[in-house]
Amino acid sequence: MRTRPLNVALLGCGVVGSEVARIMTTNAEDLEQRIGAPIRLAGIAVRRLNKQRDLPVDASLFTTDAHELVARGDIDVVVEVIGGIEPARSLLLKAMENGASVVTANKALLAEDGATLHAAAEKHGVDLYFEASVAGAIPLLRPLRESLAGDKVHRVLGIVNGTTNYILTRMDETGAGFEEALEEATALGYAEADPTADIEGFDAAAKAAILAGLAFHTRVTAADVHREGITEVTAADVASAKDMGCVVKLLAICERDGDAVSARVHPAMIPRTHPLASVREAFNAVFVESEAAGQLMFYGRGAGGAPTASAVLGDLVAVCRNKLQNAKGPGESAYAQLRVKPMGEIVTRYHISLDVADKPGVLAQVANVFAEHGVSIQVVRQEGRGEDAQLVIVTHTAPDAALAATVNELRRQDVVREVTSTMRVEGESGA
Template sequence: MNPSEPSVDRPLRIALLGCGVVGTEVARLLTRDADELARRVGLPLELVGIAVRRLDRDRDLDVPAELFTTDALGLVTRGDIDVVVEVIGGIEPARELILAALEAGASVVTANKALVAEDGARLSAAATKAERDLSFEAAVAGAIPIVRPLRESLAGDRVQRVLGIVNGTTNYVLDQMTTLGQGFSEALEEAQRLGYAEADPTADIEGFDAAAKAAILASLAFHTRVSLGDVHREGISDVTAADVRSAAEMGCVVKLLAICERTETSVGARVHPAMIPLEHPLASVRGAYNAVFVESEAAGQLMFYGPGAGGAPTASAILGDVVSVARNRVREIFGPGETTHADLEVIDVGRARTRYHVAIDVQDRAGVLAVIAQEFARFDVSIKNLRQEGHGSDAQLVIVTHEAEDASLAATVEALRGLDIVRDVSSVMRVEGGI
């Protein structure tokens, strides 16, 4: 048979797991754009089943009622499904259902960042064994195409660093604090009122969501298996209005960053708030938008920007994967899977090299600067800038360091807290992006 000729000549059957905000939009696009999608794939895409928890829930979706089922496992294992789209989220039963779908011969498209970050190796191995696709463009940064560029477009290049604003909730909160001078609690309440933050915003605010995405980005970029447990995580709940003001005085803004880096022999991934200079492209990312900044050896600096969440943007990324996977099914091939050939050492945050902005409340007396400087020197941390604000009981030193190992910086801060002349180390924040 000519390899350019399709080996499948029937409609491709799609099963959808989950029908919340994203799932509803996926089903709507599959039905509304059926003719256009058929032309792009080469065969019609037929939505044959939607697994939900409750059948009696009202849904704003014009599809036959008989498509809905509560038997998700029965749907994915019925034997005639070509592509399973998973948008239920969480670890279980999503993992069980994806593995069952692959074993039954279906390719899988998922938006499940937590599962891919935690157990991507197992899922990828199952897809390879089944000779089926596992695609997850929507798991990172919503509508922004970043998974496929890292996995395919940059496959011939050497990616050195990935910096990302990959959580819209935290970016909105920090943007409100920056532009309107709001405190953290006030900005978070506004985000919840507008629907940018969940009633329980812990996963976003404490960096869990961004950490899962960082694990995926690092694994793709550096061809090394990086799990969720390998990612250092800090959230934004301790960021204060004073931190935001200090950043502005330095010509910076505060962002929650996912940072993935490689050296010749190692890789590392971390998520934490950081000050970045206003001239850095990520500094201009406003509101609930996401952006990923990639630095590679040959291509140089690349920026991917757009809406990072929401039903329609996420569904757009999912449908892109569905079209790609469906094209492969038409010709009975499967695309690139996990590549871990580099197998570099995954290091903890202590060995990462960064800079610190440290605000120290001190006693205003002779010799304080010398004692403080001695502590920095003791841990081999060089001071770049130092200024004193206030006098007497309001005296504060603000120090920006040169780049040093994170562990050395942390040890310096711990030593400072033990000095009699230090009333408090009131703020500690990393500085990224070059100032």
């Protein structure tokens, strides 16, 4: 067995970083047996040295000079859990330039500029592993990257943000409004003090870009992902979904259609019989559909210090094994270079609620708007009468651009006082 330990530099010591440091230290003997050589923390980059940290590590390991740490010639692997674009990108590029392999949980950086990181890893002959960037502890990226490398993936569909899933779960179970459910999620620690990245869909969109890139062997960035958050989802939307036998979820949907791919994140109604409908609170679940393997489902805790650290440590073990064998894991696979479809070309369905005047001819006028845009109506339901009349319409599938144009035209109709809600409907024919 190799006697010199593999030196690991840790960038960040927050919720995830602390767990990584703790597990590396307390499970050192097991990790050594699994890797084939000892590993040791050679340095931990933090913003503040005087912060109280209850960790079983030597205080001398902490430094505020991350650039000096990654430039050291004796570092074998750099683990990055600080997040954000900079200085993370510069630090990781410097680490690879100095011969260190990289394990990162940085979904935002991978979704924005993963190509640069992959190119640097290739150039310097090092590994870039990032299982922890999507769905926490759930083994998802490695199956896409390795286990299904011989298969053809058609679709990836899932719940990849625990904060929004918790909020929508509470809205469904208690009838609470969005703000009330968000307050509860914040009080319980499921939502950050600034929850924008979660509730506006940025977090899920970054993950969708990573999933689409791996699944379809095509570079997909966060800018390619159609993104809508859940801030406009109302208690009335959730109640209307219940009436249809559905539940509202924030979905990440990545699909391949011939020589094109698409990636989108938005709230949608799915039937309560759909397996994703039963995914509650802060859990994540992802369906993968491929040609040979069929449907696969991955489920578990998608966030949190310990679950995410589990994914980081799994990557660390794999990267260290590669180092010992002078081997390298899989790099970027973007050979397909498929076109990324804009949202307007994607075929989907809508659930539309209209506040309308209660007088003869209203339904005919509304139906005519749908017909003019080539959108077929599946279900029409009227709720209330008089001044409180509401029309609820569910469409058949149509290009999203046609559905959006229909909604815009409805807003201009004199018989429509307000389009109170529009939401896509997914999963009628299974996952």
